[in-house]
Amino acid sequence: MLLKNNLKDDQLAEVKNFSLLHGIWKVGNGYWRSAEKKHAIMLLLAIIGLTAADVYLQVWLNKWRNIFFNTLQDRDIAAFFDSIFLWGTLTVSALVVTVYQRYLQKILELKWRTWLSGWLVEEYLQSKKYYCLQILDKSVDNPDQIISEDAKLFIESILKIFIWFLYTVGILCSFTMILWNLSGAFSLFWHDWHVTIPGDLVWIVFGYAIVVNCIVRKVGHPLVWLNFEQQRYEADFRFLLVRLREYAEVIALYGGEQREGHILHGCFKKIYDNFHQCINRQKVLDGLIFFLYRGAEPLPYIIAVPRFFSGQIQLGGLMQITAAFDKVHKSLTFFVGWYKEIAELEAIVRRLVLFMEAIEQLSVVHQKKSIQVVTVLDPIFSVEGLNLRLPNGALLVHNFAMKLQAGESLLILGASGYGKSMLIKAIAGIWPFGEGCIKIPQNQQCLFLPQNPYLPIGTLREVLLYPQPSLGYSDETLHAVLKKCKLDGLLGRLDAQEDWSHLLSMGEQQRIAFARAILQKPQWLFLDETTSGLDEATEKMLYKLLRSELRETGIISVGHRSSIMPYHDKILTIKEKGGWALVA
Numbered sequence: 001m002l003l004k005n006n007l008k009d010d011q012l013a014e015v016k017n018f019s020l021l022h023g024i025w026k027v028g029n030g031y032w033r034s035a036e037k038k039h040a041i042m043l044l045l046a047i048i049g050l051t052a053a054d055v056y057l058q059v060w061l062n063k064w065r066n067i068f069f070n071t072l073q074d075r076d077i078a079a080f081f082d083s084i085f086l087w088g089t090l091t092v093s094a095l096v097v098t099v100y101q102r103y104l105q106k107i108l109e110l111k112w113r114t115w116l117s118g119w120l121v122e123e124y125l126q127s128k129k130y131y132c133l134q135i136l137d138k139s140v141d142n143p144d145q146i147i148s149e150d151a152k153l154f155i156e157s158i159l160k161i162f163i164w165f166l167y168t169v170g171i172l173c174s175f176t177m178i179l180w181n182l183s184g185a186f187s188l189f190w191h192d193w194h195v196t197i198p199g200d201l202v203w204i205v206f207g208y209a210i211v212v213n214c215i216v217r218k219v220g221h222p223l224v225w226l227n228f229e230q231q232r233y234e235a236d237f238r239f240l241l242v243r244l245r246e247y248a249e250v251i252a253l254y255g256g257e258q259r260e261g262h263i264l265h266g267c268f269k270k271i272y273d274n275f276h277q278c279i280n281r282q283k284v285l286d287g288l289i290f291f292l293y294r295g296a297e298p299l300p301y302i303i304a305v306p307r308f309f310s311g312q313i314q315l316g317g318l319m320q321i322t323a324a325f326d327k328v329h330k331s332l333t334f335f336v337g338w339y340k341e342i343a344e345l346e347a348i349v350r351r352l353v354l355f356m357e358a359i360e361q362l363s364v365v366h367q368k369k370s371i372q373v374v375t376v377l378d379p380i381f382s383v384e385g386l387n388l389r390l391p392n393g394a395l396l397v398h399n400f401a402m403k404l405q406a407g408e409s410l411l412i413l414g415a416s417g418y419g420k421s422m423l424i425k426a427i428a429g430i431w432p433f434g435e436g437c438i439k440i441p442q443n444q445q446c447l448f449l450p451q452n453p454y455l456p457i458g459t460l461r462e463v464l465l466y467p468q469p470s471l472g473y474s475d476e477t478l479h480a481v482l483k484k485c486k487l488d489g490l491l492g493r494l495d496a497q498e499d500w501s502h503l504l505s506m507g508e509q510q511r512i513a514f515a516r517a518i519l520q521k522p523q524w525l526f527l528d529e530t531t532s533g534l535d536e537a538t539e540k541m542l543y544k545l546l547r548s549e550l551r552e553t554g555i556i557s558v559g560h561r562s563s564i565m566p567y568h569d570k571i572l573t574i575k576e577k578g579g580w581a582l583v584a
Helices: 004-016 022-026 037-074 077-136 142-184 200-220 221-247 248-252 256-296 299-309 315-331 339-368 420-428 460-465 474-484 506-520 536-550 560-569
Strands: 185-190 193-198 373-378 381-389 397-406 409-414 436-441 446-449 524-528 554-558 570-573 580-583
Touching: 022 142, 022 339, 037 077, 037 142, 037 315, 077 142, 077 339, 142 200, 142 221, 142 315, 142 339, 193 200, 193 256, 200 256, 200 299, 200 315, 200 339, 221 248, 221 256, 221 339, 256 315, 299 315, 373 420, 381 420, 397 420, 397 436, 397 570, 397 580, 409 420, 409 560, 420 436, 420 446, 420 524, 420 554, 436 446, 446 506, 460 474, 460 506, 474 506, 506 536, 536 560
Parallel strands: 373 436, 409 554, 409 570, 446 524, 524 554
Antiparallel strands: 185 193, 381 397, 381 436, 570 580
């Protein structure tokens, strides 16, 4: 048996030994191996081509600085206007390249996000992982935000950083060669030995950049974990606000405003405290980056000015040197300028990897779980050798076995906490803790009605037929079933779109669930305390309705009231310490 602690420990170890590049590959490689890879690669190549064109234009603009300032020094009016025309041509070309590069980038973002969101949702829903995640693993918080927000931010950030990195590499290679050609040389002496080394400016800017990157990495590293925690606290705060809205009526009846306010303030204090640490750390980092960047500005002037004063280079050459030095310096300190964005990306990737690891391990749990739910050709529903357990391994039901034919009904009784609802969940295939086999007849519909019915936001017609499509049923049929379930007040509102779970009382919602069963006519119907919000008379009426309308349906109910016993053929009583008794 697999316990949730194992999952959590594995995932926390994964976070602790986290590698950003490995995480990016894990999250992003699926799209580039999917059926859409050809179109995606074509878009990416087009973006890379435009980035290369942008680098080429930047090289020409650097050359233009030399030409332009030389025309000023030479007081050549004709050459001056020629240089202005050249600048206009280069600027218009850069505008076209930039606009189309960003346009194609947004198209790629949209297509990638469509695929990634679809894949995450599919994996999340597959094998009921969205439910199992709640009981098996508590280390993944707010999966809704991970799927909707983190996936979006991951794609936006990774493309922006990747494209800018390519641009930076192109600038670095191009302008390093330019700077090397424009640099002077310096000599090293030792007694009678000396050596002349060309490219003095290149060596200086590389050495300075290495020092800057090491310092910023040391000072800024705590931002990674602070950003990870900030996203988690923000998501928790949003979740509590959504929960407040969802349970507004109950909280209002309890008068729980003060308590809810205390909880919200406590959650927001975590946001405040963590964000305060973020801005303090960012303040130090920003100041350091500003100082280090400004410290590099006079270096090319200090080194190149002697050659300018001696007449070895003109003003245009000096300005070209300073511009090239700045380009190389900023390229080499790419991670410094983008440290905040990279730290935020790492936090996003950590959350996505943690979620994907949990999903993958849930797939393993699903494959290895000991309670097997299988479909068989035999028309009899049966349970064999079932040991039902809690997540901590405690035994609820020991060696349970039963058979039920179509049209028969079973009532499960027992004290609270003895495993009645767990048994229904095991039959549904969403409770993996235990051993045994549950056999369900093949190609026969099973419908599960929980204690708290799920009413999706939509029309009443869609609510009544959920999870099936709302086609194939006439208004007359739907009205007739509503009347039978004492829901006359909803007649004529089949196409009204509402948040029905907030509009209807619990009793009305449970009657909607019975209407669903009557309309869909499943071969097997499972009811988990589905009448807990109804009075005894209505409960009897609905069970009587089920037996008359669904004569060929096998029914398994969980209940507490003895009044519904006459509507069942068999009675199963769950006892303490795994005991049980089945009476036909």
